Amino acid sequence: MDYLKYGIEVVVKKSEKRKFKLIDYKNIDKNTFFYLCEAEFKGNPKNSRPDITLFINGIPVVIIEAKATLKIDSHLEGISQIRRYEKFSPDLFRFVQFAISYGEEQLYTPTMPNWYKENIHLPAYYWRIRQKINGKKVVKDDIFYILNPSILLEIIRYFIFYRKDEYSKTKTLSKIIARYNQYFATKKAMKRIDEYLSGDSKNKGLIWHWQGSGKTYTMFFIANYFLDKYFSENPVIFFVVDRVDLERQSKEFYEAIQEKKFKTILKRIDSINKLYEVIKSIKMSELSNKVIVRGIYTTTIQKFQYERSKKEKDNNKEKDKDDEDLDLSKPIEEIIKKIEDKLKKEEKEGKIKGLKDLLIILAFIYLKHLKEKNPEEYKKHIENLKKLKDKDKKEEYLINLGNIKRKHILILIDEAHRTQYGILGGMRKITFPNAITFGFTGTPVFKNEKNTFTEFSYPEKGEFYLDVYFIGDSIKDKFTLPLTYQIVKEGDIKSEGIQITLDEEDIKEFIDEWIKRGEDINLFDRKKLPKYINKSKTILLNPKRIDKVAKYIVDRIEEDTENFKFKAMVVAVNRLGCVRFKKALDKYLKEKFGDEAEKWAEVVMTYHHNEEEKEIIEYMKKLKKERNSNDFNEINQIIREEFLNSENPKILIVTDMLLTGFDAPRLKVMYLDKPLYGHRLLQAIARTNRPYPDKEFGLIVDSVGLFKVLTETMALYNMLAEEEIREDFKNNLISSIDEIFQEFKLKLEMVKESLKNLKINDEDLSIDVNTLKTLTKNKDFNNNELKEKLDLIAFYAEDGKNARILKLIDDLKAVIKLYKALGSYPQKIFYIEDIELLSFIYAYLIKKLKPKKKSNRKFWEELISFIHNKMLVDDLTVIEEINLNPDDLDKILKENIGKREIKRAVANYYFILKNSILDKQHDPIYKEILERLERLRRDWIMKRIDDKIYLNAIKNLMELKNNYDKKIKGKSSIERIKESISTYIGENILKDQDIKLNLENTEKLITKMQNLNKLSKLQRKKFKKELSCALLEDLLKELKGKIKDEDAKKVAELSDNLVSEFILKEIWGENYENQ
Known part of the structure; x- marks a missing residue:
């Protein structure tokens, strides 16, 4: 792949290397594009002949498999064929980068060599394009769009990569290719970048893609494209997240992508001091061409601190002295001198108090630089500073001198609706005022001071987002599933007078207070909770109510999860609610399903060392004993992994943790027992929308009464979107259970x-x-x-x-x-x-x-x-429990039976014969019978033969099958193999001559290696080769004098096929390659 992208480096002399490019990506017309139909490529056990192969400069880069468009799932047959080619001709796929299956549907999939003939699971996607027809947006399938020469070259260069996760247990190599939504979002981002660097003023954009649409890969595609295109400009890229664990995970994620240029300069900024070092280096590069700071960094937004935390400042014993050094009331020249003397020491000891001070220090370094290189400019700035009597104005002036002016800086912000709106976001923008910034989110927010649209887009200019990927698109493309919503109404649960759901007014006031006070209501002192929050929590935390809701959940969970094929999540109002739900669910699960069900429900929540709630303290003691650990973070992580990878737990009980960023495809049902609002409600319910085999959609069971809140949330989003998006949210986000x-x-x-x-x-x-x-x-x-x-x-x-x-x-x-x-x-x-x-x-x-x-x-x-x-x-x-008896067919043929009975016999005996040998079709005799049977069926449907000819032919095939059955009945596997090969050679090579082959060498080798479990993959491969040689030697020896030279060549080709498709399956089983 690297050869295709970057060329081949060749040593032309002892000390001289030259790079020869295989493809000219800049001058498309200098490349030669052509295709061949059914080009044959060397393979084993047989050559590969894709329907169409596309070449660039003589190099095969894409193959196409074409299947019947009217046949259901024919496109999946095409994908299977492509996977076989990867096994048969792995060397071909060193160059072929992706394949297209054109059938009932049209899919494209990345391809890779499969030298060890393993089962490699690579995704297959639709390619869709968006068009405007009569002013209305239309999305339509167009698989051939990606075969346009310029698009194809771009995809090969920037949108296909290998991935090897060094942090996983398997370290499996896989391959990624962009989905169409990722491609178009990347193209729009690059267009914004190119225009900005060419003089346009727009330097930000919002990528609004729904949950599960692959935003992390989109971030990589944009970053890598930008890095490669502007490499000579020494670009700097930041991936910004809002949690330390995500900072580590994102570095590991991007590190797994096998792009050498990208990986070489990828680093994690895991401390504030490291961020300051990077910022200082970038500033130094602005002052000197000798300083090159090209780099890619993962970091958290929390490191963009205005000032260090109080704890860090308290640890700094020279705090007062530091303040004195930056006393802007002193002469500027004196400050510069002191800064120079102390800067190295301060950086080493980490005493810079925050980004504000760092930028001021960088301003003084810049002034020193000007003093040496541009005295006139230096003098101008000093005069301006002296005119400013107000300290804040001086600071502002200095910060604007000290911040980073470079434009070739790209900042990619994940979950852009969070933590980007206060001081941290402000410091990021002050530090990098000219950087290009893209925010990524599935749920933008737009309330009060937090507005994702104004933060990352230009709504005042009519641009609410750079790219949007609708919920309906995501569902249609099968990246996410639709959600169904069921409201638990008063009376659905036998409550015995206990209030189950909240009144509409309570919910409204709860949310109003929530917005006013801040969303994390768990931070409030319980005694000081606002009126409606306190009232709602009192209702929702009532132990008798929780007991009734828990019983209701247990009564329906088996059906909701389709007999626990899927898993469930209970969202409690707070941590105490989690503990109470755990106790109640354990009781009713045990009653209904037995003692083992006590392990079915687990809690994942935050635990405090200074916990005051007695019930939580008791639960913590019990949990430490059960898990034999005092580390609650570790316990939470273990439970999370068990939920994802094991049968138990089947139910997770949460309140805040795992409501965002938790990807659990097997999770289908959410029992929502907590008032949530806005983007948090959307983020939470989207936990259930991930695809999983046989999962039709996610189910939300609301025991609080939030449906009106949800629809109002949708209405808020709709106001900022176009008509079609309003319809999309309305029609595709959720469907009520009644609508389903x-x-x-x-x-x-x-x-x-x-x-x-x-x-x-x-x-x-x-x-x-x-x-x-x-x-x-x-x-x-x-x-x-x-x-x-x-x-x-x-x-x-x-x-x-x-x-x-x-x-x-x-x-x-x-x-x-x-x-x-x-x-x-x-x-x-x-x-x-x-x-x-x-x-x-x-x-x-x-x-x-x-x-x-x-x-x-x-x-x-x-x-x-x-x-x-x-x-x-x-x-x-009993559908297949019918014996194959040709005499029964004789009776049908001789008796004067009705037309319907005849036709049923036509169908019935076809399936009886076919199904009786389907599992044995690796045997060449049975395979030949199946092929003849299928030709008969087609001839009958096309009315080339009538009923009697058809049934007579079926009868003959049945007799052939029965006779062969008798020949091999009771024989050992090696004797069956010899009988089958003898029969096949006799009929097909010797033209119906009887022959009894001994196959001495073949028999010895099979007897020696019959136990598959004792063989490694390498040993199996070696044995297969040895067996092919032994069989060929036996056949040529025993058929000497009985066959012509041209038949000897056929025997040589046949021996390989007999080993792969018959002998190995006979002795090791049909799926020996996957074992």
Whole structure:
């Protein structure tokens, strides 16, 4: 990759090196772009032939796999094919940087060599572009946009990287490529940078991207692009966060990205003194070209202190003397001299009290520089200072002299809605007034003095953000999930007179006081809490209320989490609420699920050494004993990791911690029992929106009554956005559980209607679900007609080309998922019979079309759990338990049976034969039978053959299969291998001659190495090569004189394939490569 980006360095003489570029990124027209269809690349066990390969200057850089666009999930087949190419031809992917799968959907994915043939999981994305049509924004798919020569070069240069996390246990190498939202945000940021450095006044921008959209990578893409483009200008880049743990994590994150130029100068500023050193170095670089300060730094906003903390100042015994040194009432020349004498000592001992003093000191250093280099300018500044009698004015003047004037400084601020609005943010801007600053957030704030839009954008000029990535876009792109919101109303919980939810007026006043006093209500003395905060906390902390809410949670949690496939979070009003919820949940979980459930709920919160609350003190004692540790920070970290990576805990109880920045994809349900407001409410509920297998959306269960607050919060955001964004927030942020229920009903009726009117090739395959619901209640119900139709539906859908059937199957799955996702919604019980029948239809079809699904126990358990009719369940379990008997087919062919029965036989015997050998298709004989079977099915559908010819051919294949079964029955694996190869060689190489191969060398080697567990990956690779040689030697020896020279070449090619696709799978299992 580095060769493609930066060229190859070659030693031309002993002391001379020259770099030869493979691609000219500046002069696009000097490159040669071309493509080849089905270009063949050397591989093992076989060569790779991508459908299309794109070349730049003769170097393959992109491959494209094209699949049937009407076939459901065909794009996923393309991705699988690409992953196989990476295994077969790893050297090709030293150059190919990404691939496109063009099928039902169009995806692009990064690629990398897979020399060890491991299962590498790389993401695949949609590429979408935004356009304005008739003044309205339109987003549409356009995968070919990235193949435009200039765009392609840019993506290769700036948007594809390897990543190796040295801090993880596995240290796995992976590859990243920008998503379209990251690319366009980066381009807009670079346009703002270029224009500013060319004279424009705008030097900031807001990147407003919803939670889970990859903001951290976007920050890297912008930083790296800026570094490379302006490298000769010695750029400086700061990644600014607001927590020390994030400072460390962000450095580790960026360090993992394998970009040498970037990594070499990446450092962490982990102290205030280090920040001061960097700032001083930058100032020195402004004064001398000999000082080069090019660098990338991670730091916290908290280090931009106006003054040191009181504790630090108290530790400085020479505080008064320091103040005297900066006494601006003294002559300027005298101050400069004293500063010069003491600066080194002060820096070494860390006595500079804050950024203000540092900038003043830097001002004096600058004045000294002017005195030597530009006396006239120096004299002008001294005269100006002398005119200023007010000390504050003098300080302001000096700070503006001492601050950093350079423009090639980039500041990237994460979670820009936090901690950027007070003195810390002010000091950052004073220190770097000409820097380029971009803020990143998913939830901007805009209240009183805290306004993300005015801080990072130009709302007065009509610009509220530089780039916005809508919630709806994020959901559509499957980076995040929609949220459903359910309000617990008074009466839903058996409260026995205890108030459960807060009154609307209480919530309103609570929030007003919260805004007025500051959001961290835990800082208030309990006795001095404002009226409405105190009242609300009293209601929410009532132990009897918490007990009732906890029981309500336990009663519904199994359904809400879909039998604990997903996890849950309880948000309590404060730390005492956390402890009380823990006690109540433990009690009811144990009652319902047994003793083991005591480990299911855990608390993560802040603990104080001087704790005064008795219940919290008692809990802390218990926790220390259980966890055998006195370090509560460590305990919190362990519980957090357990929640992310283990089965238990299943429930986290929190109040402030983990409500922001906590990424737990398995978290689906949040039981919200705390009044939250504005961006904090959005940040909290977004914890449940991360994608996870089978997770349709996040669920918020509100026992406080915040829905109106949430909608008002949305309204506030909407006022500052365009019409389309207002609609996006309204339509895509959340859907009430009632709206999801309405969506389910509409989808259900659509599916039922599709089934009722189903016809294929003029054949009536209609299924009336409403009629069936009545019939299935009858004890004498016979479902043969239903199964006949389903057999034929599956038969027509087998090749993935009947769009109508495939859409129907997809819709069946969608409606079942919606039903599951309704959780404990009471009205769902009225649709049990509909879902029972649709689940049977879906399961029956999937069982026919994808028989390997039977190995996924959870898949079938979940599906069958919806089906209560014993006959239907039995039909699913015995669907394949039919013997292959050619005599039965003889009877069908000889008897005068009806047309429908004939057609069912056509479908049925196809699936019976196919499914009987599907798991054995690595065997070349069975594989050949499957290929012939599929050709028969296609010929019948295309009406090239009639029913009798088809069934006669099926009968012949069944006999072939049965005869081969008898040959290998009871034989050892090595004997089966010899029998299979003998049969295959006899039929295909010797043209139907019988032969009995001995394969002496092959047998010896297999016997020696049958135990896979004793072999390392390197040993397996070596053994595979040895086995191919042994088999080839045996075959050529035993077939000597029986085959022609051209057949010998075929045997050589065949031996490698037989080893990889048959012998190794036979002795080690189908998935031996993944073991």
